[in-house]
Amino acid sequence: MMLEVGLTHFLLVSALLFSLGLYCVMTRRNAIIVLMGIELILNSANLNFIAFSRFGGAKLDGQMAAIFVIILAAAEAAIALAIVLNIYARFATVNVDEINQLKE
Amino acid sequence: MSLFDIAFYFFALITVASAALVVFSRNIIYSAFALLFTFFGVAGLYALLGADFVAVAQLLIYVGGILVLLLFGVMLTTKLVSVDMKTGTLQALPATLLFAAVAGALSGVYIITDWNVLAGAPDAATTAVTIGDMFLTTWLLPFEIASVVLLVALVGAAMIARRDARSKPTQQAAL
Numbered sequence: 001m002m003l004e005v006g007l008t009h010f011l012l013v014s015a016l017l018f019s020l021g022l023y024c025v026m027t028r029r030n031a032i033i034v035l036m037g038i039e040l041i042l043n044s045a046n047l048n049f050i051a052f053s054r055f056g057g058a059k060l061d062g063q064m065a066a067i068f069v070i071i072l073a074a075a076e077a078a079i080a081l082a083i084v085l086n087i088y089a090r091f092a093t094v095n096v097d098e099i100n101q102l103k104e
Numbered sequence: 105m106s107l108f109d110i111a112f113y114f115f116a117l118i119t120v121a122s123a124a125l126v127v128f129s130r131n132i133i134y135s136a137f138a139l140l141f142t143f144f145g146v147a148g149l150y151a152l153l154g155a156d157f158v159a160v161a162q163l164l165i166y167v168g169g170i171l172v173l174l175l176f177g178v179m180l181t182t183k184l185v186s187v188d189m190k191t192g193t194l195q196a197l198p199a200t201l202l203f204a205a206v207a208g209a210l211s212g213v214y215i216i217t218d219w220n221v222l223a224g225a226p227d228a229a230t231t232a233v234t235i236g237d238m239f240l241t242t243w244l245l246p247f248e249i250a251s252v253v254l255l256v257a258l259v260g261a262a263m264i265a266r267r268d269a270r271s272k273p274t275q276q277a278a279l
Contacts, residue, residue, distance in 0.1 A: 017120070046150075073165075073166075074254070084181060
């Protein structure tokens with residue numbers, strides 16, 4: 001039963017993606033790699049949305065939610081990169097453990 | 105084992121392996137390029153799930169937009185000439201424990217839950233048409249809000265990232 005690919009298989013891939021993204025966000029020092037971890041987490045959530053959309057009847061609402069997540073991820077990446085560039089211009093570093101003050 | 109299964113395991117392997125490379129690679133450039141393969145693998149999984157429109161949108165927006173932005177970020181904030189491309193890790197042990205706990209708990213729940221799978225696959229030939237209809241009927245308000253959010257994010261990102269022309273002379277005067 002487990003050998004035939006079904007809903008559970010897609011959910012397991014998504015669980016692994018989510019955990020890897022979480023690990024990335026928690027351990028890496030570079031702010032840009034932390035952003036990559038957030039993208040991994042968003043992708044895993046999207047995978048869940050689309051898997052449930054596919055195996056929950058022929059409704060497309062899950063795909064709509066996934067599209068909105070992609071839209072917001074694009075906006076998030078643009079804003080976050082702008083902030084990171086600003087921080088680099090101020091502090092000459094993007095290591096999140098060294099940026100511990102709001103102004104120089 | 106059907107062709108569908110083989111394709112699933114292929115894309116799943118690409119996705120998880122390259123995601124692991126993103127997380128565990130010491131070199132930030134390797135991480136960025138491994139992320140490319142993660143996005144490709146996830147797009148393949150979307151296509152397997154009958155979400156062709158979302159798969160193409162994933163390729164266009166993630167690979168064409170977000171990944172390029174991230175690469176720009178890498179290039180602009182890393183001292184390419186020095187050996188500062190390596191980045192360290194923090195709190196590896198607690199994070200590993202939490203990683204194992206989250207992965208185990210999620211996988212366990214996914215496996216032991218008796219999912220009520222409904223029959224009926226989306227008609228792949230008409231997903232784009234259906235999504236377009238839903239955008240302009242049921243999902244009209246979120247659609248409009250998303251467009252406003254995108255505009256605000258665009259203007260905001262440009263405002264934040266540009267060099268502040270007015271504050272610079274005062275800084276120099278203060279020095």
